[in-house]
Amino acid sequence: MTSATVATPRGGHLDPRILYTGSRLLVLILLCVILAIASPVFFTATNALNVLRVASLLVILAIGETVVILTAGIDLSIGSVLTFSSVIAALAIKAGVPLPLALAAGLAVGAALGFLNGLMVAIVKLPAFIATYGMMWVAAGFAVVLLKGQVIYGFEDDFRFLGVGNLLGMPMPIIVMVLLWVPSYLLLRHTTFGRSLYAVGANQEAARLSGIKKDRTLILAYTLSGLLSAAAGLVYVARLNASEAGIGANMLLPAIAAVVIGGTSLFGGEGGIVGTLIGALIMTIVQNGMNLLGIESVWQGVVLGSLIVVAVLVDQWARKALASESN
C-alpha cells in the first residue's frame, strides 16, 4: 500500500540481488563456523543430518508461507492448519482407513482450509492477517474438539516410515522436503502461475489491469500454503508417533522468521524459496545451536520474536540501500 516501490536493478556486471542472496549464505556459513568452534559436536555427520532433518519440516511450512507472502499477504494459520489436518489423518488411520486414503484426507483438509483463507482474502477482501488469524483460532479449536482433549499415539510402521524411515541412507523428511521444494521452485520460476504470484504481490492493481486473474492467483496461493502445512503435519506426526492438539502452536514464528530471513519482502513481489531454504537452515541452526550451548528453551520465544523484527529491519534497510545504489 505505502511501501516505496523497489526499483529492479538491471544491467551492471553483478546483479546486486545475487549479492543480496549471497549475503544470507555468508551468514549461514558464518553461523556454522561459530558453532563449530563453540561446540565440538556441531560438525559431526550425525548432527549435520539432524539439523537437515529438523530443518526439512520448517522448509516445507515456509515454502507455503513464502508463496503467500510473495502476494503481499500473510498466512498466520499454518501452525493450526498443520495440527488440524494431521489430526484428521491420524483419526482416519486409527479408524482403519487405508494409509494412502488417510494421507490424502489430511492433505485435502489442509488444502480446503487454505482455500477458505483464500476466499476470505480474495473475495471477501478481509485483510490477510485478520482472515488467517481467525482461521488460526478456529482450526486450533476444532483440533481440540476432534481429539476430545486426548493424544493419539502409536502408529503402524508404514506410516511412521514417513517421519523416521531412511531411503538410501537419507532420512525420509529430507526426501519429502526435496520432493516438495523442487516442484515449488519450478512452479514459482517457470510457470504463468508463478509469475502472476510475483505480479500480484508487486502491484495488485497493475496485475489485474494487465489481465492476470488476481483472485484466482490469491486463492491458489493460500490453498497451496494450506496443502504444504498439511504435508508438514503428516511428516511431523509420523516422526513424533503421536498426534496432539498443541503440535502446531510453536510453528508459526519460526516459519515466518525463515521466510523473512530468506529475504522475501513482506510487501510482496520480491524474494523466493531459494532464500527461504537458506533462511530455514539459519533458523534451525540457531535453534540447534541454542540447544547445544545449553540455552533454555523458554528463551526461544524471545529469540524468535527479536529475530523476526531484526530480520525485517535489516531487509528493509538493505533494499533501500540497493535501490538507491542502482539508480
Add this chain to the structure above:
Amino acid sequence: MSAVTPQPANRRERGPLVVWNHVPPVAWVVLLLIAFFGVTAPGFFTAGNFLNIMLQGSVLLIMSVAATLVILTEGIDLSLGSVLTLAGVTAVLTLQAGLSVPAAVLAGVLTGVACGAATGFLITAGKLPPFIATLGMMGIAAGLALVLTRQGAIYSDVPAFVFLGGGSLGVIPMPTVIAVLVFVFGWIVLYQTDFGRYIISIGGNEMGTRLSGVNTAWWKFLTYVVAGALAALGGVIMAARLRAADPIVGNGWEFDAIAAAILGGTSFEKGNGTLGGTVLGVLLISVLRNGLNVVGVGAMWQPALIGLVIIAAIVFDVMLKQRGVIQ
C-alpha cells in the same frame, strides 16, 4: 487497494427503515442471543448471571478499547494478549518482592508502556508493517513471561491487590468499575482531544494528515503506547482476580479484542468506528461465552464455536457492507 463500492444513494431513504438502518446490526445479534439463551437456559436471566457477564466482559472491554484505537490508525496489535500476560507477571513479581500494591500496578502498566513503545517505535521509525512488529512482540512478551515465571503460575494474595480483581463497589465488581473508567478515558481521548482527532484522521488518510503538518509518526507511536498500557492494566486486573499470574493466561485475548472492535463496526480500512460499537462487540462475545457456559456446552467446544461465530460474523458484516445493505 481498498475496494470502494459505490453505495446506492437511495438505499437510506425508505421510510421507516431509516431508523432501523442506524441501529448497528451487532445490536440485533446481541438481543437475539440474549433472547435465545434466556429461553433455552433457565439460569441465564438472573441478576447473578448478568453480574457474571459484566465481570467476564470487563477485561475484554479494556483490551477492546486498546484494539479499537490501534485499528482506527489502520494498524493492528497482535501482541495485546501477550502483553496482558507479561504485565500480570511483573505485577505479581513486584508484590512478591515485598513492594506495595500501587507499585505493583505501576510496574504492570509500565511493562505495557514499554512493550507498546517498542512496537510503536518499530512501526513508525523502523517502518515495519504493524502485524509483523506486533507478532514479534507477541513472541517476545510471551517468551519473557515464561522466562520470568519459570513456566509455572506465580501467586500473590495481598488483600489490596486481590480487591482489584475480586472486590466490588456496591454491587458492581471492581474490574467493571475500572473497565467503565477506561471506556470513559478512551471516549474522552478519542472524541475530545487532538490525539483522538489525529488517530481518526490518520486512519482516514495518513498521507493527507502528514502533509497538513501533523506529526503522524508521533501520534501513531503514542497509540501503541496507550494500547500497551491498557492491555497491561487488563493483565493486572486478571492477575488480581486469579490471585496469580499464569504464563499463558493471555493467549488468544487479542483475537477476542480485535474481533470485538471489528464486530462493533470498526473498519480496518478507512478509520471508521466508534467506541460505542466496540462495547456492543464486547457484549456479543461475552454473552456468547457466558450463554454457552450456562447452556452447558463443554469447555472443549467453546474456542472452536466462538472462533467460528466471530469469523462468520466478520465475513457477513464485511460482505453486507460491500453490497451496501448496511452502513
